[in-house]
Amino acid sequence: MQGQGRVAYLANGHSLDVWRHPEFRSLLIRAIAWSSGAELPAHPIRCGLLGYGPAFNMGRGHAGWINATPGLQTVAMCDAQPARVEAAKEELPGLAGYFTDLDQMLAMNDLDLVVNILPHNLHAPMTLRCLEAGKHVVLEKPFCIGVDEADAMIAKACEKGLMLSLFHNRRWDGDYLTIRDVVSRGLIGEVFHIECGQGGYGHPGFWWRSDKAISGGVMHDWGAHFIDWILNLAGGKITQVMGDFQKRMWHSVTNEDHGQVVIRFDNGVVADYWTSTISALGRPKWLILGTKGAIQANWGDEITLVSYASGVRHEGKVPVKLPSYGSTQYYRNVADHLLMGEQLLVTAEQARRVILVIDAAQRSSALGTSVSLADGYE
Template identity: 45%
Template sequence: MESKRVWKSAVIGYGGAYNMGKEHASQMMKAGFEFAAVCDLDIARAEQAGQDFPGIRTFTDVAELLAQDDLDLITVITPHNTHADLAKRILESGKHCIVEKPMCIRVEDADALVRLAEQKQLMLSVYHNRRWDGWFLTLQDLIRKGVLGDIFHVEMFFGSYQRPRDWWRSDKRLSGGAFYDWGAHYIDWLLRTVPGPVRSVRGYVQNRIWHESTNEDHIDCILSFENGAFAHVQQSSIARLGKAARRFLGTKGAVLDNGEGHLTLQTEENGVQIESKIPYMPSQTMAYYSNIADHLMNGADLEVKPEQTRRVIAVLETTGTSAAAGQELPVPFE
């Protein structure tokens, strides 16, 4: 009887922020991968990975990691400006690739990666694990059931009044800008909720308070869709007052979400306005890597496809170019 194939995985980047290297490794193992190797430029971090996962191989040179013929899957967990080059090198080495969000900074790099993965017949995906957050699963369930009708207006807000931390994520050259962190999740949620192509984006950027940081202080991204829907996504580090985190207006109902464990739903029945609180469905923290394993090992459909994630990058990048140009712009290759 033929023994079951062992799929081996690795990560590039085991940095201390949020313990993301350890988290990815743990999820890989739970999904059925053998976690085999880590590469980090920091010798101390590579050694820490070896202590966390005894028996793995550790490297401080990406080329040495990529030369390991028995590795099947490598996840990139590094500053945003390195994603495109590292993903390219992984695919060229013949290995499947996952990139932490955002996929990259420029849409031209995203398109090149999509083409390369197709040419190499390798899997390329981005860690948009937040698609399985409880609030979003609950919203999608309501939409599937037709409770909201057609979504025609969306508002999203994230931020506060807070000085940015002194780290690479506050450096626009490395991060791509403030919108490229949580903004990647918000735009992914939006594009999964409103169907069809984006017609245009109008970006507005303000730099008023935190001049020691090269990231933007305040960003407004206004999107119009081909189907007539409209969305406003706002991020701020200078908002002394916040507002609802998420609001979705549909032709049959509307939803408000403030991260309080439930969605507030407004609908109408027999001419009577009804308000109800819909508890979040449980978040599925292992869903992303479970799907990756099912895709690679069993041929299941890939949930987070690279073509979807390059749309996110196109919106993020166009927000900045639109702000610089002072006008509404089409989204590249939408």
């Protein structure tokens, strides 16, 4: 052998299936980059948490997922409540900065990325400040309250050449991945109807999530996950949205009690989702009909599959893919994108579509008619 250089040898690319597999492709791209001398940056991507709330300990969760991802590191946190800063000092000792004001955290030179974990009405304004300060942003769901906010954030990220990604961690949930797998194998034929929902009967509680001015409304919470799932499963362009919001019982809070959206796609798929605090009986989490079968799933560790794909009826249970490491897989992709230029899996444009649907559903409900979405709303 002569000269100096790096050789990467991959021996398993012998069938088309392998070449089409996203993980093999990314391995190949990494091998090419490494053999041609690409080096990783000297330091990890330094992340600051904006919001360290007590409701679900999401700040602590994000710090754990970030620190479990080689190439990323939590270096700072900020929460307006001093008590939450004290909690972070105990739970995340040794950070370079603990702040009660975003401007102080943004003034840190050695901060690359902010994770925005704030109530929904603060998603857009605080993200815009982070982008303006030159920081990449990971934003918790939902992207924002209105489409105009989504457009402003996307424009700012483009102008500054920064990453803006949404924390759609539930794309890695076991039941959703299992459903996608069953659908992509053709076991229920062509999907034409998707029905899903969640909720129950009871006062939603006195917290910011029930305050429409802060939360955006009843569909901005779980709806962000369900609508993202629907858009990924349905595939086509959205053509029409019908929404229905009901306010009948819980007048001590401003969120709607019940919200429904029916989405039509240009490939003929119709999806119907509702979220409710006044549904005394529920519907299954998922009911998906295809030309050769159907899937039903209800939060358990298996899904019911009926398939006529082989010509005869088969009914069985498919175990849900476990364990699910969605949040760390999400951050793995963020690191791969920022450090190695790999494709970002959850883009701001995808997240905008979710807000577009909720916005159209609210308009439709107010108008009492379906709303058509013009070309461009893919």
